[in-house]
Amino acid sequence: MSALSADLRVADRDVEVHFTVHPGETLALLGANGAGKSTVLAALAGLVRPEGTVRLADRVLSDTTDGTRGTWVPPHDRGMALLAQEARLFPHLTVRDNVAFGPRSRGGHVRRSKNQARDDAERWLAEVGMTAYGDRRPRALSGGQQQRVAIARALATEPQVLLVDEPLAALDVESAPEIRDLLRRVLASRTTILVTHEVLDAALLADRIAVLDAGRIVDSGETTRVLSRPRSDFGARFAGLNLVRGVAHGQALRMPDGRLLHGLTEVPIADGGRAAAVVAPSAVSVHLEAPHGSPRNTLDATIVELEPHGHVVRVRTDLLSADITAAAVAELGLTRGDRVVLSVKATEVHLHPA
Numbered sequence: 093m094s095a096l097s098a099d100l101r102v103a104d105r106d107v108e109v110h111f112t113v114h115p116g117e118t119l120a121l122l123g124a125n126g127a128g129k130s131t132v133l134a135a136l137a138g139l140v141r142p143e144g145t146v147r148l149a150d151r152v153l154s155d156t157t158d159g160t161r162g163t164w165v166p167p168h169d170r171g172m173a174l175l176a177q178e179a180r181l182f183p184h185l186t187v188r189d190n191v192a193f194g195p196r197s198r199g200g201h202v203r204r205s206k207n208q209a210r211d212d213a214e215r216w217l218a219e220v221g222m223t224a225y226g227d228r229r230p231r232a233l234s235g236g237q238q239q240r241v242a243i244a245r246a247l248a249t250e251p252q253v254l255l256v257d258e259p260l261a262a263l264d265v266e267s268a269p270e271i272r273d274l275l276r277r278v279l280a281s282r283t284t285i286l287v288t289h290e291v292l293d294a295a296l297l298a299d300r301i302a303v304l305d306a307g308r309i310v311d312s313g314e315t316t317r318v319l320s321r322p323r324s325d326f327g328a329r330f331a332g333l334n335l336v337r338g339v340a341h342g343q344a345l346r347m348p349d350g351r352l353l354h355g356l357t358e359v360p361i362a363d364g365g366r367a368a369a370v371v372a373p374s375a376v377s378v379h380l381e382a383p384h385g386s387p388r389n390t391l392d393a394t395i396v397e398l399e400p401h402g403h404v405v406r407v408r409t410d411l412l413s414a415d416i417t418a419a420a421v422a423e424l425g426l427t428r429g430d431r432v433v434l435s436v437k438a439t440e441v442h443l444h445p446a
């Protein structure tokens with residue numbers, strides 16, 4: 093198993109990242125549209141030429157720092173497989189031959205004979221639950237089945253690293269959970285980089301998350317930490333959490349307007365140091381007037397938007413979002429532009445260095 097490390101820059105897209113994926117680990121790359129996720133995958137796969145270095149185990153795949161000519165390994169020789177949003181199977185080949193194509197086309201000593209490649213294909217089709225479909229053409233399969241075959245084809249090349257770009261985005265709601273389950277199984281022990289917009293995919297599939305914003309990694313860490321204690325605005329939105337920035341003031345955050353938000357610090361933060369508070373919308377309640385004698389944080393805010401959010405209504409304000417029931421919205425008679433008072437217990441406010 094191989095570690096992948098990248099120190100790369102794609103200047104004309106203003107993307108510059110440094111990261112390592114440990115052997116057997118899945119790293120999710122998250123970010124808004126245009127943040128640079130696909131550019132990073134393309135640079136790793138050798139589809140665009142980055143400046144800097146990309147290393148896989150003890151091999152240098154790309155290096156512009158080692159003299160005038162540099163090092164450049166072409167895409168097919170990198171030991172990587174790219175799994176895209178669309179299955180992109182060869183329409184004129186059977187399902188089995190689609191999967192056998194990988195082992196047949198591998199470069200160098202690992203290239204397989206025709207019979208070996210067919211055996212490999214059968215093994216991988218069984219792995220993804222598609223044995224019964226080997227003789228069919230891709231057009232006779234559903235989107236989910238095609239994606240299963242694409243997974244088998246990618247794995248059949250026995251890549252050292254799997255690059256996965258939004259694998260569930262093109263699937264309907266029924267097949268997405270099955271494919272997510274399958275990915276969970278096959279990615280468990282593989283070195284993988286996964287690009288996704290879906291919080292559930294990151295939560296279930298990734299060991300670590302790197303959040304990209306405008307071509308730079310703005311937060312990275314273990315999945316549970318990034319999703320529960322995000323350090324970037326995008327990461328907080330992605331995880332469905334409020335993130336408020338300010339400076340530390342004892343056990344509180346002093347916001348830019350001077351108000352205090354009391355909370356719990358998990359690691360010590362020096363007074364005056366940059367800090368962020370993370371609050372779940374479900375922990376925030378909405379009132380028309382400040383509740384009397386409440387030990388909670390109470391903060392004036394203005395409603396920016398009311399939007400349905402699952403079984404509740406998300407009340408977005410200029411300060412925090414709150415999730416409350418539709419009945420509460422009706423009872424309080426809330427509308428856009430209303431001044432309200434938000435309250436949140438200090439024990440629900442998690443303070444960390446930012």
Ligand SMILES: Nc1ncnc2c1ncn2[C@@H]1O[C@H](COP(=O)(O)OP(=O)(O)OP(=O)(O)O)[C@@H](O)[C@H]1O
Pocket residue numbers: 104105107123124125126127128129130131132
């Ligand atoms: N083929 C291309 N040629 C030139 N610039 C590109 C190309 N593809 C993307 N870009 C630019 O590179 C930057 C990063 O885009 P990229 O597609 O990598 O982001 P992304 O995070 O994958 O976005 P999305 O989620 O929309 O796929 C953007 O500024 C984008 O406009």
